[in-house]
Amino acid sequence: MRVLLSGYDSRGGVEPLVALAMKVREHGVEVRVCAPPDEEFARRLAGVGVEMVPVGQAVRPLVTGAKPPTAKGLPERAAELIAAQFAAGADGCDAVVATGLVPAVAAARSVAELRGIPYLYATFQQLTLPTPHHPPRLTHAGLSLPPETDNRALWKLEAQNIDGLFKKALDTQRAAHGLPPVDSVLGYVLGDRPLLASDPILDPWQETADLGVVQTGAWIVPDDRPLPAELEAFLNAGEPPVYAGFGSTTPRGAQVAIEVIHAQGRRAVVGQGWAGLGLADDRDDCFDCFVIGEVNHQALFRRCAAVVHHGGAGTTTTATRSGAPQVVVAQHGDQPYWAGRVAELGIGAAHDGPVPTVESLSAALETALAARPRAAAVAASIRTDGADVAAKLVLDAMK
CATH class of the missing domain: 3.40.50.2000 (Glycogen Phosphorylase B;)
Structure with missing residues (x-):
């Protein structure tokens, strides 16, 4: 059959x-x-x-x-x-x-x-x-x-x-x-x-x-792939980073996420995605930012302080299961819906609109980071x- x-x-x-x-x-x-x-x-x-x-x-x-x-x-x-x-x-x-x-x-x-x-x-x-x-x-x-x-x-x-x-x-x-x-x-x-x-x-x-x-x-x-050795070394070298990645979307203002993470004194892991997101030309020597391609998100998100993403169904579910609080910068389709659900559940923040500024994304990230206890509690309920x-x-x- x-x-x-x-x-x-x-x-x-x-x-x-x-x-x-x-x-x-x-x-x-x-x-x-x-x-x-x-x-x-x-x-x-x-x-x-x-x-x-x-x-x-x-x-x-x-x-x-x-x-x-x-x-x-x-x-x-x-x-x-x-x-x-x-x-x-x-x-x-x-x-x-x-x-x-x-x-x-x-x-x-x-x-x-x-x-x-x-x-x-x-x-x-x-x-x-x-x-x-x-x-x-x-x-x-x-x-x-x-x-x-x-x-x-x-x-x-x-x-x-x-x-x-x-x-x-x-x-x-x-x-x-x-x-x-x-x-x-x-x-x-x-x-x-x-x-x-x-x-x-x-x-x-x-x-x-x-x-x-x-x-x-x-x-x-279920993803049991190990994280790349270089990424493991980065994760072990300091405080849990904030992940920023937007999957198969090509959001406007995505580079702002990297600026905000650094402005808050945090380390960053950046997922390139289909948009090819990465460091700006003048930030190539930034020691506290690690750019990745395809990796095990289930393992990575559990090691992150927060996850900034586009709000696709799969990414939202994976981030929720990991217990990491989220900032959803929705672009189109079903993404605003998932952003709203993240906010309603108290496991993160829904960014207001598809184009973030330093000020707006900074406020959303602060809200999400404060939601970590709630995010950890909800994670245990996901089937x-x-x-x-x-x-x-x-x-x-x-x-």
């Missing part, structure tokens, strides 16, 4: 699939992962012995601006992604689990329908799930919320927006494969029992009759069995 895990997303959306793949494989089931053709995704999956099927365009050049934008609109780009996902197929697979961008997920479910195999949708935060308890973001059409207070009405509008952007391309591909048009792209993507792969402390889901959500807990890969729970649900769906 074989499961196809499909995730057209950045690193934060692909990494949880690695966790699920490893757990599914422990049950004697083969796994294949559809992901963007970025070299780091291929290397990551090869490192755990999981087959990868590349689909669509590489994500990193699009996110970092290394690849200039085309004149094509979102519907046209989505049509290309849908066609690529259909072409990737699910040959030899017995179930599909899909996450990531809506058009890719809709195509992945269509492939499952074409093959007559079970399908499950997964999301790593609840913002994509229709519920009367919160409004949609309406990001797909670039719209702001209208003066409407009923969340169900807003979700209906969101479904219409998604249909306007993606339904024509999806139905065209489905027709070419002998499948009927879908009634609603959003409803089709969600399926009967969406999986919410987030921690119930960080992302508490309120039950609703509108949707049968199963919250599994976050899908986390670690999410991927195992999800793997069993996938296997049950295949019976």
